[in-house]
Amino acid sequence: MATVTLKGDTVCNLGGKELNVGDSAPEVVVVATEPMLSEKKIGGAQGKKQVFVVVPSLDTPVCDSETRKFNEKLAGTGADVSVISMDLPFAGAKFCSTAGIKNLTVCSDFRNKDFANAYGVLLADGPLKGLTCRAIFVVGTDGKISYKQIVPEITAEPDYDEVIAAAK
Numbered sequence: 555m556a557t558v559t560l561k562g563d564t565v566c567n568l569g570g571k572e573l574n575v576g577d578s579a580p581e582v583v584v585v586a587t588e589p590m591l592s593e594k595k596i597g598g599a600q601g602k603k604q605v606f607v608v609v610p611s612l613d614t615p616v617c618d619s620e621t622r623k624f625n626e627k628l629a630g631t632g633a634d635v636s637v638i639s640m641d642l643p644f645a646g647a648k649f650c651s652t653a654g655i656k657n658l659t660v661c662s663d664f665r666n667k668d669f670a671n672a673y674g675v676l677l678a679d680g681p682l683k684g685l686t687c688r689a690i691f692v693v694g695t696d697g698k699i700s701y702k703q704i705v706p707e708i709t710a711e712p713d714y715d716e717v718i719a720a721a722k
Contacts, residue, residue, distance in 0.1 A: 569678030
């Protein structure tokens with residue numbers, strides 16, 4: 555089981571099935587904020603690249619900053635970009651309207667934690683148990699994972715340059 559840290563010392567174990575580059579990206583359904591409460595199927599071969607930006611909660615400064623940066627930096631790549639958290643879709647929609655998010659889809663995995671379990675990003679213990687860790691997955695048009703980044707410290711931002719290169 556993989557682990558991440560929270561503020562440098564609290565170890566949080568990740569639950570679910572660990573996936574790696576080259577693995578098939580499982581198809582799962584998440585809840586989108588636009589249209590509100592609609593279901594969005596992600597993973598598998600979708601005919602275009604997919605980028606999954608996984609964050610613990612949009613209501614934190616790091617997740618807020620990360621989502622805004624990816625909204626700008628991944629625009630024009632042609633990839634279908636989804637930000638996935640456990641936040642309720644209503645909170646996600648409010649965040650999008652306040653932050654001016656237009657170039658990606660904010661989604662929630664609150665119903666069944668299907669994404670978090672299928673991709674091995676569910677925090678299984680620790681103070682944030684039940685949320686997702688901070689991670690990025692890029693899925694190729696063939697439905698295979700071509701890039702994966704689990705950010706080892708939950709309060710740190712991902713390596714944006716690596717993600718942008720992988721998404722192109």
